[in-house]
Amino acid sequence: MDTITTVGTRGRVGEATPRIDGEPKVTGAFAYASDLHREGMLFGATLRSQVAYARIHSVDTSGAAATPGVVAVMLGSDVPGKNRFGLNFFDQPVLAEDVVRYSGEPIAILAASTPGIARQAIGRIAVELEELPGVYDMEKALAPDAPRLHEFGNVLRHVHIVHGEPDTAEADVWVDGYYETAMQDQAALGPEAGLAVPAEDGGVDLYVATQWLHVDREQIAPCLGLPEDKVRLHLAGVGGAFGSREDIHMQIHACMLALRTGRPVKFSYGREESFHGHVHRHPSRIWMRHGANRDGRLVTLDVRLMFDGGAYASSSPAVVGNAASMAAGPYEIPNVRIEGTVVYTNNPPCGAMRGFGAPQVCFAHEAQMDKLARALSLDPVELRLRNAVSTGSVLPTGQVVTGAAPVRELIERCVAIPLPEPEPDRGRDLMHYPGGAGNVTHGEGIRRGVGLAVGYKNVAFSEGFDDSATARVTLARTPDGPEAEIHTAAVEMGQGLYTFLTQVVRTELEIDRVELHAIDTLIGGAGSTSASRQSTMAGGAVQMACAAVREALYGRARARTASVPPGAELALGDGWVTCDGAPLVELGDLLDEPVSCEAVYHHRPTGNLDENGQGDIHVSFAFAAERAVVEVDEDLGLVRVLQVAAAIDVGRVLNPLGLTGQIEGATAQGLGLGLMEEVQLRDGVISNPSFTDYLIPTILDMPPVVSVAVEDPEPGAPYGLKGIGESPTIVATAAVVAALRDATGRELNRAPVTPDELVGLRGPATTSGPPPIPEVPGQKSVPFYFGMSSGQQKIM
Template identity: 55%
Template sequence: MSPRSSSTAPTANHAHTRERGAPMSNTHTTPTHRPQHLDEEIAGGVGESPLRPDGSLKVRGDFAYASDLWAENMLWGATLRSPHPSARIRSIDVGPALRMDGVRAVLTAEDVPGRNLYGLKDLDQPVLAEDVVRYRGEAVALVAADHPETARRALDLVEVDYEVLEPVLDAERAAHDDSLPRVHPGGNTVRYQPIVKGDPDAEADVVVSGTYTVGMQDQAFLGPEAGLAVPAEDGGVELYLATQDLHTDRKQTAAALGLDPEQVRMTMSGVGGAFGGREDLSVQVHVCMLALHTGRPVKMVYNREESFFGHVHRHPATMYYEHGATRDGDLVFVRARLYFDGGAYASKTPVVVGNGTTLGVGPYSVPNVRIEGWGMYTNNPPCGAMRGLGAVQPAFAYESQMDRLAEELGMDPVRLRIRNAISRGDSTPSGQVLDYPAPVAELLRRVRELPLPRESTAESTNPDIRDLPGGASNTTHGEGVVRGVGYGVCIKNICYAEGADDFSTARVRLQVVAGEPIAMVHTAAAEVGQGLVTVQQQIARTELGVERVNIHPNDTSVGPAGSSSASRQTYVTGGAVQAACRAVREQVLERVAQRCGDPVERLSLSGGKVVSETSGVLADLAEVLGSEVVEATREYHHRETFPLDEQGHSERAQVQHAFSAHRAVVDVDTELGLVKVVQLDCSQDVGKAVNPDAVVGQIQGGSAQGLGLAVMEEIQVDGGRIRNPSFTDYLIPTILDMPPMNVDVIERGDPNAPYGVRGVGEPPTISSTPAIVAAIRAATGKALEHVPVGPEHIVE
């Protein structure tokens, strides 16, 4: 990147005691390291796989992430966090910290200028703790100092007097035991939702049951939380940050700062991964408070350890399942109780309960269902959005149950799944009829037909230990190694659900620069690594028939795009870009139609020309445009959804569903309990692959995250405290853990979606985990009712 030099003088006033609202003496500051424009040329329209403009920068290490932001004269912020899972704050003395050399501000809840509450669904989380702390790691005070180390050390000088309280740590108990302390005044239940279909007390010939638990997974994005706030002349603030959703951040931040949303201007800076972990606020309000208080630019960046406390995690779950079937293998009923531990604040817990219950039987047609879901407050770390939101946990349980049922029936597990697979025209347990392709059976057949790896290395006379469980650690030369194969398939809803109107906005401008027509696409949609920048360029190129498409940096000067989550951006922002491009095209073609007499319907834009169906090329687009700028802004709203009623019914609770199927092949050292996933294959329906290479990348990445949950990723929480907040002990898969994949992409377009697209990012995270665990079970014969599966689960 080419850093821009600062155009401003340093601030004249360094006073740290200035009251909020006092006049700012500094002029506008521009960060010297700031987000780069990703305006590199790419070629290719919808259905092609142009290289992404940020790709080589990231591989070379040249990409500027939010943690690289820099402004002249900036201060560094740091956060004091609660050491207790539950405590009352008797008093806070900031005096000693404030007197430390180099410290410019120490702020507490009293200094929050506006509303000291935020939250994605429920307003229940304070910006800074007031009278109580509800989890170990909750933000209590902020420091700004000349140097990051000074800020960090000043935290030790903030004296907080805590009265330690008994924490609530067990979500299932919290759901039924009213004698427990209340984490929040309204009680400990964030959401309870039943789903009832048919006869919930139906009986069946063959019944299997099990209790399954899922550990707390971390998004483990590589770029930690970071932001740079610069006070503005109008009393507002410019915030450069890494987030998934600029406008939701702005709304919450402005309210907490007591400012109009227009006074809080946000610009997306390099995002180093998100996976749901950047939906909730982290540094946003804190860094703006410090900047507004000191009148100077302030930067905050978490280190890895703080990042484990600074964002939500995947909900741990305990799930009781009972499946009933006929002797022939037709599912008769599914009954389940799901407990999700939401931790100290609600965040996305209501959605986790909604998704978990509505999708709780999996991609199967089941006549009789009773599923109950509880999302609970506890004093554990807060849990919220993570890839596969609310669908990951039940998928581990229902797929384990399908294998158990197949075993009980003496039936091939894939055949059992195919026999019960949901398909177009079937209805979900909540009563929604799938009015688009649902090729679940086809995916299972296809993934089963993909080539298998060669026989286990352990069988050969001179195995390469790197191909065996343990790898270079030299734990086996083939002893104890058994191969297993397992399958998993899943369903995930795409876009927000249950009545949410999560629309997106795109502004597209077409003009001639240096003799060439150039399109500019402007949205607030976050590029979090999924490849959205490229997708937007491809759509504009296809719709406008131009070669050159620039992407405007994401900021809040255009309307909302909603969050880069729920596998929704290509759907909704893709839809908005398509609509805006078509509006621009319409304007251009009308001009030509008036001039040439051809009706607009017969005209199109292609290769920089205006083309008529009847008479061929009519004009150069550049010529038609001249010096004019044609611009259009459009919103894209997905089709309406509706809330669930008390029985969990809704004509349409969800916008769209996506499906993927995995087959895992593992070698397990059955004496040591070490696992090597040898091959992980996936068949997925993506509706329409707008960028086929990026689609495969999403499937590989999602599968790797599912592999992590299957065999290694767990935040270990003991007494409300995280025991492994580091990448030394929170292990994520390396390149030696993630095997080669056969990825089989099919396109069964959804008639309701732009280009027929179907969300891609989440399903592979969901179905990979049960497939891998099924394979380990096949190799070991162990029940394995918890993920991640550890060596001790296999040998003990």
């Protein structure tokens, strides 16, 4: 465990800095979206379909409307603008009118004077539905006779990547594998919530917990039939996100009801509705065939992967692009063919979750690496070291890794972390056995296993997106000295971004007092807080704005003092402008008027995939290696993880306190997918939408994470940083399941692994072979070729 450095420093970049929102969060004063309240506000509720695929014949709202306390009931026909939204494509109705395509899809909304009345009135809306034969299996969605869920069919995107000569490559050893991962829920502790307040100008102010204010607004305004400047978004406290808040949930509904009633309207989902109200991690099926030379050099790889996108597009096209382009893992393979498909089904929509397509392929390629090592009688660590990418390596897309890629160092430092101390087989405290207080073993059946996984993730948005970030920094004089204010639209959702942004200002302007302006759409966009990008992007923007502030101060200093010789170097230090190291003028004396500068940070441009799937599509990469040590009760199939050792490619440590917290938390989510987390579906209906039945790791399931931060600065990134929010999640699932394979000798090709599988009552997931490759017009999403407008592209 990295030890905690004493806090109370000045909090510059690289120093352990306690989070700036720590105190309100520990006292309960921090206002999350669900805590918002206004005098006279109404409470919203949503009627959702309970079946997955059906034609809507009629909706009778009279019973609800007649309920005392109900102020408004609205249907799809009441949407003031267009009844369509979506992150990548506007393919999703705000309220279903003719057809529902997934269980949980909103059909009607209402506003009432109390939450209880709202909930009761929802039960009085009568909907007449005719169930339709649906598609619940991603492979069946490809069948010619499958019901077509959208006008352009069921294929949302197919990505085709060919590199080298995969059809003719020869190898000494071949390894085949088939892998599945389940649908995972982000399970942020704070359910979806927000408050819409009608404004005097006919517009609306929306206070909401989201990951990306501007893309929300871009989807909300057209549905409300309002110009964007009349839809103002303000960030409310975010109770975790992990991808689940990148899509619209209650935003448009609340605004519609607020505009209709002229009163503030709050939506606050409960846990069950939260499961229906946001997108999930895509279930995957992956077929892989690796060929290697006898000396352990990878020669060729053939991948067929399928993701279940569910009923609507969300960010699925980008997810499958990521999964396909990174399916080979962080290894050099000269000949590669990757065919990746994401389809529409009548399952709940899937979209962004921490890792964004990479955890699924990492689960597969790392299992393959272990299989290959066995086939070659080679140490699995050695096999990975021999094939690891490094700066200059060429990826399957033809993209050359230009940034830092310390993969070999990560592997070596990860496996060098000492294994946990052996514990006696008998006589331990119950809590130290698999099953814990359940008292199911006193040492019987315990087998230990160790597993390693290496993976990587693209940083920032790919495939041509210019997801820039804007920041304004204003330096003013106060009675307590010069104080800077940061204004961005960048969302903090727990990871520590705001604290980091204040560290940037302290570092760049050599001052102590930094405040954050409220986060809203009154400034340019900052892009999404996702994709491991926001420290780079918002951090870069704040750094640039500070540089502009600094230049402005130097200009004022020069104008004020005649004594600055031409060519002299000005700098900032301790509240002074210095000239060649000597104090020149105090900052306060330059701030009769505040200095305020805005800057926009862009990452380097990326391209698209050509017809062979070649292209410089990613900005940069963050790598990770984790090793899990588990104990399995081989008779009961219960598991205790003893330790996770992590070596993470961080570029540069920005805040040690926040860094290890991110590594540990990201690891926990990967561990959850490996051991217990699965959104279970029956005919498209979620059968476990609660924390009683959807299990996430408790404090008794999480082992100590012993982590090493490997610093290899990323060229061109602010401070050489790399986002690290995702890479530990990606490798944790693969590492934990590898350790289970090591302990049991079983194939375990599906995550999460269940007790049945660990004891051999259920065999590995089976396949009759990869499905056919669908015919598509090109590498982009299919709706694009049908002329559907794209969400995010417009604001890039």
